[in-house]
Amino acid sequence: MxxxxxxxxxxxxxxxxxxxxxxxxxxxxxxxxxxxxxxxxxxxxxxxxxxxxxxxxxxxxxxxxxxxxxxxxxxxxxxxxxxxxxxxGILRAEGNQISGKLRVGTVGPFFVMELLSAFHAKYPLVQVSLESGNSDAVYNKLMNYEVDVAIIGRDYDDPRLDLIQLGRHEVIIFVHRDHPWAGRQQIDLEELDGQRMIFREPGSMTRRALEKMLELHRVRPNVVMEIPRDGVREAVAAGLGAGIVSKTEFQFDDRLTPLSIADHKPFTESFATCLKARQGLRPIEAFMKLVTEVSNLKFNRMAANAQEKNESQPYASA
The missing domain is CATH 1.10.10.10 (Winged helix-like DNA-binding domain superfamily/Winged helix DNA-binding domain)
Known part of the structure; x- marks a missing residue:
């Protein structure tokens, strides 16, 4: 034998x-x-x-x-x-009810709260926890199974990820209300040359988007501090320099004035993602399905608005 x-x-x-x-x-x-x-x-x-x-x-x-x-x-x-x-998850499933836990990592609460509200309304038995950080930190937590799904600001081109684009977001400057720019609504990119600025920490997509535009146009600000998102607001409010933030994330504060960059606007993107190897987990599957529905709805609205705008334009005379 x-x-x-x-x-x-x-x-x-x-x-x-x-x-x-x-x-x-x-x-x-x-x-x-x-x-x-x-x-x-x-x-x-x-x-x-x-x-x-x-x-x-x-x-x-x-x-x-x-x-x-x-x-x-x-x-x-x-x-x-x-x-x-x-x-x-299969053994605990009761009909179509989904229960369990979902750990969400995000680059900022503003990008995820609307999704979590819709998710909670649809799946009230799922217990959700939230962790914040810059894109690199959240990506690493996802890869280490420390979070189940993530909202990040960059396409990492990683074949292990299922990725859905959520949106595109303008990066703006904000200054203290006593700053010489405080009475304005926008500035040109070249005006940042030599300007005292507070930057986000390395790994921030907001920072990368602005740095890419600055490098492209050879503009060199005076970066006096590099700190996490929450610290940037307080540093600017203390008059230490101009800050950067996604327009989506900027909150009204009577100490601060937001300014758009008129000529060379930087943009970031946001994505919802999970590991393909974990797509079968019911809370993860449900979250990504909801993200797809929300993303498609936004796209359809944008397409409808663009079509309505085009139809409202008068025909050019022959």
Whole structure:
């Protein structure tokens, strides 16, 4: 008789403990996540390492760090437990009711609140949590399975993503009410040359859009500070320089004056996205379906408005 091919398997309790520790980079947080004791988590991870004679974590006074083998295993474990999430979703489904949790990452609340309101109205049993950051930070959270869906400001051209365009947004300048420009509604791009400016942190698509236009036209502002979105507003209100923001995100503040760039307008885009590998999870599937419906509705409205505008134009005389 020929040799029998053995079925290779891994202890799922050990793998689950490794996955939790790898996600949190903490045995204590992993134990809380799994609702078991920390000694159990430590024992299971140690047993996994000993069974396969591999080191998965580097331990130091600074904390835990994944080894190369640990990083590779975490990538596979994410996929395995994503499928488990799908299985749980199927088992918990009651007719067409969708329940569970949906973790949303976004570049700013202004881009997502309308969607979340519509989503909650349609799927009231889904518990939604929201995290904010710049596009690069939110993209990394999505890739690390720390959020389920994301609203980002850039097409990362990543084949692992399902991406739906939401809109295009003008980038504007804003200044303190006592600034010499405060009485104006717009400026030319070249006026930013040498101007004291507060920039967003690296990874911000708003910053990238303006920098691209500045570089193209050889305009060099005096960047005095680089800080996150919320800090830009307060820095400008303190008179430290001019700030930049998406027009969609600018909120009225009697300390500030918004200004459009008249000649060379920068624009950002917004996209809703999820990992294709996790599209089967019902809350994710429902959210992306809703995004598609909203996006199509906006496109149809824009097309109808453009057609109405064209039809209202008088015919040119022969």
């Amino acid at each position: 020929g040799g029998i091919n053995k079925l290779h398997f891994v202890n799922f309790s050990q793998l689950r403990s490794f996955y939790a520790v790898g996600r949190e980079l903490s045995f204590t947080k992993a134990a809380d996540l799994l609702c078991i004791g920390q000694p159990t988590v430590t024992t299971q991870v140690k047993a996994l390492e000993e069974t396969y004679d591999v080191q998965l974590f580097l331990r130091s006074p600074r904390g835990l760090k994944l080894t190369d083998a640990g990083e590779a295993l975490l990538t596979v474990a994410r996929q395995i437990f994503s499928l488990e999430e799908q299985a749980v």
